[in-house]
Amino acid sequence: MWLTVDPRSSTPIYQQVVDGVKSAVARGLLPPGSRMPSVRELATSMTLNHNTVAKAYQELERAHVIEVLRGRGTFVAAVEPRVDREARVQTLKEAMKRLMVEAHYIPLTGDEILRLFLVAAQEWQAEQGGCEA
Amino acid sequence: MWLTVDPRSSTPIYQQVVDGVKSAVARGLLPPGSRMPSVRELATSMTLNHNTVAKAYQELERAHVIEVLRGRGTFVAAVEPRVDREARVQTLKEAMKRLMVEAHYIPLTGDEILRLFLVAAQEWQAEQGGCEA
DNA sequence: CATGTGTACCATATCATCCAGTACACATAG
DNA sequence: CTATGTGTACTGGATGATATGGTACACATG
Structure with a gap:
């Protein structure tokens, strides 16, 4: 399921x-x-x-x-860009900064954070069902 | 404040x-x-x-x-690595993947997500008060 | 018509949150 | 010693979100 x-x-x-x-x-x-x-x-x-x-x-x-x-x-529904795109990008950036705070307490360096993000992106890509965007 | x-x-x-x-x-x-x-x-x-x-x-x-x-x-308190470091890294990675889902609905491409992350990291660095780690 | 949709109610129960007030154990300054 | 300032632990009550159960309505379709 x-x-x-x-x-x-x-x-x-x-x-x-x-x-x-x-x-x-x-x-x-x-x-x-x-x-x-x-x-x-x-x-x-x-x-x-x-x-x-x-x-x-x-x-x-x-x-x-x-x-x-x-x-x-x-x-x-089909995914299509909306009028509040810029605001949502800003919200996403704020969420990313919140993750920086969490990373600070692990602690992770800036390089380690970036490396982890790349791994997460890669895994996310791999978990896609090989379906077109 | x-x-x-x-x-x-x-x-x-x-x-x-x-x-x-x-x-x-x-x-x-x-x-x-x-x-x-x-x-x-x-x-x-x-x-x-x-x-x-x-x-x-x-x-x-x-x-x-x-x-x-x-x-x-x-x-x-002083920030120091803890025993549950690996688990916290995993939790952080899961949070990053959740952001990928949100980014999908803006929508943002993989490159745009990475670029935004770099900008967020840069701004986060800049918002630091010039204090030592 | 009957059936399957989403939706709108009602009532109830539970839980988290928040505030107000009071009180206790501790450390320190006088 | 007392007085003050700590964090903490209670009680009680108000509010809102959450979740459930039940019923009912407007709509689209066969």
Whole structure:
């Protein structure tokens, strides 16, 4: 399955669903245009409440990861640049700086941080299902 | 001030204090051995409850960012490698991969991600107060 | 029509967070 | 000794997020 949820985790279940779907889509496991399982279907298969899954789907729609067609179902949306691209780049850069703080306490040097980042990028690339971008 | 807290943020106040102190220490604004403001002092200056600040201090002590001396005060600890170093490196790498997912939705190419990371590292370096590591 | 969609409610329970107040054990200065 | 300033440990209460269960509605389709 392309989604796993840990009910004992401190991160909310609906957030785990959001992250899991985002990751699966980014890896090509759920190609654009493909059909998502229905709210109740995913809820019963994961032993969750349909409201919890619905909340995750709503957040995924706000993030333009999926598209909802009333009465028909939800589908994986195509990734396309948005108007707030520059702001999101800035947010990502801030997140990177937060990682620098964490790295400081391991501790890692600047070179080691960069090297680790390259390894992470390489592994991330390898975990892709060999699917086109 | 080396600490700012946004009460309207979704991230808990005590967590913001933890992150703020971590960042300030990593930047050299609070050098190792220097005295931290007391729980009640920081609480009144930030218009917080002393229990909230105390919770942040306890978390910072668990993370070995500060050292607590009963009845004397809290002081900034020296950064030294720990036994769980490898596990923390792994955690950091996982966090980096999560950033790759976010970057996918901007969208950014692999080269752009790396370039942004280098810029973030450079800016982080520049924001250091010119203090020794 | 029946069925399967997403969605909107209601109510309830649990947990984290935050604040307020009080109190205790400790170290230090007077 | 007392007084003060530390961190810490309680209690209690308020608030919000989270998660569940149940019901119901509007929509699209066969």
